[in-house]
Amino acid sequence: MRHDFYLAWRYLRHHRMRTLILVLCLSLIAALPMGLHRVLDAGEYWMTRRAEATPLLVGARGSSVDLTLGALYFSEAGVPAIRMQEADRIAATGWADPLPIYARYRVQGRPLIGVTLDYFDFRGLVPAQGELPAILGDCILGADAAERLGLGPGDTLASSSGNAFDLAGTYPLKLHVSGVLAKAHSPDDHAVFVDLQTAWVIEGLGHGHAETQAAPTQPDSPFGAATVGRADAELLTYTEITPENLGSFHFHGDPATYPISAVIALPHDARSATLLRGRYLDDKSATEIVRPLDVTRGLLQNIFRVGALFDGILLLVGGIAFLLVALVFALSLRLRQREIETIYLLGCARLAVLRLLLAEILLIALFAGAVCTAVLAAAAPHASNLARHFILS
Amino acid sequence: MPTFRLLSFVIALLATASAWGASAVSEHQLKIVASNYPLAYFAERLAGSSATVTSPAPADADPAYWRPDAKAVGAMQKADLILLNGADYEKWLAHVTLPRLKRVDTSAGFRDRFIRIENAVVHSHGPAGQHSHEGIAFTTWLDFDQAAQQAEAVAKALIAKRPELKTTVLDALKTLQADLAGLDGELKRITAARPGLPLMASHPVYQYLARRYGLNLKSVHWEPGEMPPANEWTGLDKTLAQHPAKTMLWEGPPAAAVADKLSTKGIASVVFDPCANRPESGDFLVIMKRNIENLKASFQR
Numbered sequence: 195m196r197h198d199f200y201l202a203w204r205y206l207r208h209h210r211m212r213t214l215i216l217v218l219c220l221s222l223i224a225a226l227p228m229g230l231h232r233v234l235d236a237g238e239y240w241m242t243r244r245a246e247a248t249p250l251l252v253g254a255r256g257s258s259v260d261l262t263l264g265a266l267y268f269s270e271a272g273v274p275a276i277r278m279q280e281a282d283r284i285a286a287t288g289w290a291d292p293l294p295i296y297a298r299y300r301v302q303g304r305p306l307i308g309v310t311l312d313y314f315d316f317r318g319l320v321p322a323q324g325e326l327p328a329i330l331g332d333c334i335l336g337a338d339a340a341e342r343l344g345l346g347p348g349d350t351l352a353s354s355s356g357n358a359f360d361l362a363g364t365y366p367l368k369l370h371v372s373g374v375l376a377k378a379h380s381p382d383d384h385a386v387f388v389d390l391q392t393a394w395v396i397e398g399l400g401h402g403h404a405e406t407q408a409a410p411t412q413p414d415s416p417f418g419a420a421t422v423g424r425a426d427a428e429l430l431t432y433t434e435i436t437p438e439n440l441g442s443f444h445f446h447g448d449p450a451t452y453p454i455s456a457v458i459a460l461p462h463d464a465r466s467a468t469l470l471r472g473r474y475l476d477d478k479s480a481t482e483i484v485r486p487l488d489v490t491r492g493l494l495q496n497i498f499r500v501g502a503l504f505d506g507i508l509l510l511v512g513g514i515a516f517l518l519v520a521l522v523f524a525l526s527l528r529l530r531q532r533e534i535e536t537i538y539l540l541g542c543a544r545l546a547v548l549r550l551l552l553a554e555i556l557l558i559a560l561f562a563g564a565v566c567t568a569v570l571a572a573a574a575p576h577a578s579n580l581a582r583h584f585i586l587s
Numbered sequence: 588m589p590t591f592r593l594l595s596f597v598i599a600l601l602a603t604a605s606a607w608g609a610s611a612v613s614e615h616q617l618k619i620v621a622s623n624y625p626l627a628y629f630a631e632r633l634a635g636s637s638a639t640v641t642s643p644a645p646a647d648a649d650p651a652y653w654r655p656d657a658k659a660v661g662a663m664q665k666a667d668l669i670l671l672n673g674a675d676y677e678k679w680l681a682h683v684t685l686p687r688l689k690r691v692d693t694s695a696g697f698r699d700r701f702i703r704i705e706n707a708v709v710h711s712h713g714p715a716g717q718h719s720h721e722g723i724a725f726t727t728w729l730d731f732d733q734a735a736q737q738a739e740a741v742a743k744a745l746i747a748k749r750p751e752l753k754t755t756v757l758d759a760l761k762t763l764q765a766d767l768a769g770l771d772g773e774l775k776r777i778t779a780a781r782p783g784l785p786l787m788a789s790h791p792v793y794q795y796l797a798r799r800y801g802l803n804l805k806s807v808h809w810e811p812g813e814m815p816p817a818n819e820w821t822g823l824d825k826t827l828a829q830h831p832a833k834t835m836l837w838e839g840p841p842a843a844a845v846a847d848k849l850s851t852k853g854i855a856s857v858v859f860d861p862c863a864n865r866p867e868s869g870d871f872l873v874i875m876k877r878n879i880e881n882l883k884a885s886f887q888r
């Protein structure tokens with residue numbers, strides 16, 4: 195037996211090129227469907243886990259897929275805005291806690307997500323370095339975002355990467371990085387988070403003026419209508435929030451009308467969830483409520499349909515490849531006719547030739563398996579990213 | 588012997604379990620942050636030993652004009668409940684990042700009854716810089732009926748956070764509201780004796796007090812420790828010509844010189860402490876009772 199393998203090995207070594215091509219073809223044909231399934235599994239795990247953790251989602255009426263992808267996975271497509279009062283409405287019912295999310299902007303290619311601090315509690319996000327945002331203008335980076343941008347606590351980054359289609363004219367705001375979140379293995383890792391109020395400052399709804407300090411005049415009569423003019427001399431708006439100008443930052447208009455993308459609703463119990471969903475049955479209302487799990491399940495079904503198609507094609511390709519390999523062996527047997535005859539003449543049984551061949555096939559299969567495993571192992575860490583890239587955006 | 592060993596083992600087990608239970612309870616003590624002392628006092632009375640109540644503003648600062656820094660915000664973020672006075676009291680709220688679900692606006696229930704102040708003057712408060720009282724009057728708790736509503740909002744928030752405390756909180760709320768109703772009744776009784784009696788206030792912080800108890804109150808904008816300039820005094824004389832007040836309410840005892848000068852005009856200085864910050868001695872109820880006692884003399888004169 196050992197001699198069979200020794201001879202097979204010597205033979206394969208002698209015909210290096212042929213062996214290499216066979217091993218590569220076989221390993222890739224095996225690795226492709228397996229890798230694809232890994233990516234699909236990663237995508238499924240990743241999407242259902244996130245969707246399961248997010249019971250209800252309220253957003254603009256329209257595509258529930260867009261809404262879910264935008265609010266849960268921060269897809270680039272974006273979601274039409276709704277108003278902040280939607281969150282207040284949900285809170286007022288007493289059935290659910292609202293978590294407003296504003297995912298409109300991007301900063302250096304990363305999604306810039308405006309949330310309330312409750313979001314970090316909800317998703318179990320804790321700072322690995324630094325602190326959570328505390329003051330207007332602070333931001334905290336997801337683990338991957340921090341790594342890619344090369345930023346940490348104490349650094350700054352400009353909020354606006356120039357939204358060319360934004361006619362309302364948002365001006366860049368220098369954000370202060372207050373911390374970096376611990377890796378969560380979720381879309382949160384790729385995002386930059388700010389407080390909703392900071393997001394609204396970026397939007398231009400809040401700003402700080404450089405005020406000319408009016409002399410502290412004491413009016414003649416303390417009871418008269420004497421008001422001290424606060425001359426807003428130049429309307430110089432700040433692009434960085436500092437402890438000195440923080441006091442001058444203010445918002446115009448009613449915050450209830452400010453834009454958000456969606457509200458995650460956390461119902462207190464199953465009954466509350468049902469009641470809350472009942473609130474959104476009216477087709478005429480501008481908002482709708484969706485269960486992210488239903489949406490992602492629908493989405494995943496489509497993905498798996500595509501996956502099954504791939505499997506079918508790959509099975510076919512695999513069959514053809516198998517036939518080709520068989521052909522290669524058959525042809526090589528022809529070429530080795532003289533060699534085989536020599537083996538007979540040496541006094542070996544007919545079976546020995548078969549054993550030699552089997553050993554060769556086994557060795558090739560072993561090599562192919564090893565290469566296949568190595569390829570899959572090398573690709574495994576990227577499965578989640580690939581899933582994110584191909585399934586979500 | 589084996590029975591004894593088994594028994595001692597069980598006892599040891601029970602002891603560990605109860606110790607663990609006790610530590611678990613103390614770990615679950617609610618962390619409450621109140622933006623001013625009246626709310627802290629309500630929370631302390633309602634939650635008792637099941638909560639630790641702190642106020643973020645330092646003892647020497649007026650919480651209404653204090654601004655938290657990042658460190659103070661960080662501390663507030665770690666609280667289970669953040670009690671806010673509302674009525675524009677927390678002017679820093681738009682500048683900081685706090686969890687919305689933990690915030691309780693205790694005056695939201697009577698939002699439609701807020702008093703708006705227009706044409707307020709900007710004035711200086713010594714080292715703290717200048718401020719104005721334009722916007723919404725925020726000393727809501729000096730109307731003890733409103734204070735009772737704020738206490739109720741605190742109680743509701745406590746129960747929502749810790750449903751198991753419901754009965755104790757509601758019992759405590761009953762006695763607290765009874766105390767507040769006592770203050771309310773006493774003030775009403777005193778002021779009803781001489782309705783329309785002209786009064787002066789050193790600072791425009793008594794709007795809700797005046798409204799609830801029908802005080803005929805006019806206000807200057809003076810600080811207890813500062814001698815007002817001459818034009819303030821002439822202004823006061825002009826006012827007194829039409830508004831013959833014999834009493835000026837102060838947030839704290841005025842400087843002797845100011846009090847003396849006022850008394851030459853026949854005006855007695857009376858302390859009515861809004862008690863926005865934790866007093867050095869006594870508590871909210873004690874201070875308010877003293878306030879009412881102080882005011883009583885003016886109505887009996």
Ligand SMILES: [Zn+2]
Nearest residue numbers: 401403444446
């Ligand atoms: Zn402005």
